[in-house]
Amino acid sequence: MRSSSHGSTRVKTETIHIESRTERLSIVREFVSDAARRAGFSDEEVGKIALAVDEACTNIIKHAYKFDPNQDIAVSVSTEDRLFVVRIRDHGRTFDPSGLQPPNMKEYLSHFRRGGLGVHLMRSLMDKVEYSIVPGTTNEVRLTKNLPQ
């Protein structure tokens, strides 16, 4: 399952499938935290990665699957070169927030808006957030963090 490399630990690809229900979020957080810890991240960084993945899965449950609780979300973790990579795949409605500009938080907050903060949070917590979409087939969000030195 793992082998040492460059002072941090290599994690081979591991995948978990969950149903698209919010009560499964804690399972995903534990799964990702465990892998991130083994890859050598500090508790603080592990927490950030788990939160980013929670936000991605929450968005899928809400927006891609519109709270249909019986759909599939696949979460894979691996280390690739000097990177820790989490891939999250769904087969729901396509939403590509790549073009979304970071919100002006002062303006956002002054209007007491609710929701829509997940994407911004994911970008703040991870080094890279990328979307790859095959319309009508698969949506994938790829969250990347540089491995600790």
Next chain:
Amino acid sequence: MSDFRVALRQQDSINVLELKGYLDAHTAPKLEEALQGLLSTSRYNIVINCRDLSYISSAGLGVFMAFIEEVRKNNGDIKLTNMSPKVYNVFDLLGFPLLYEIFKEEHEAVTRFFDKGKATPITPR
């Protein structure tokens, strides 16, 4: 399954909600219900004590956003206290200290309701 609990108590006529555990999209409705309960009985002076809050995601932050307008319209406020650095960091990343008064200790937030000049909210630690 995420474990999350909300407990209500009164402190010098201020309504204190103590949060415990993991606040995410699954458990946020519990906090929503607790705040709704306070507002439906016209209780608008609210302190949220986060001492035992282990985790918060944007779904949890969204609950505070949902109620703050109505609370302030009624001359009340939601003040937050006793956050761990980890939880504070999430609030801070999204700029929430601009909108909410956050205190190190609960008594400072309670005092603030009575004497607006004295206790000073913390800035990022």
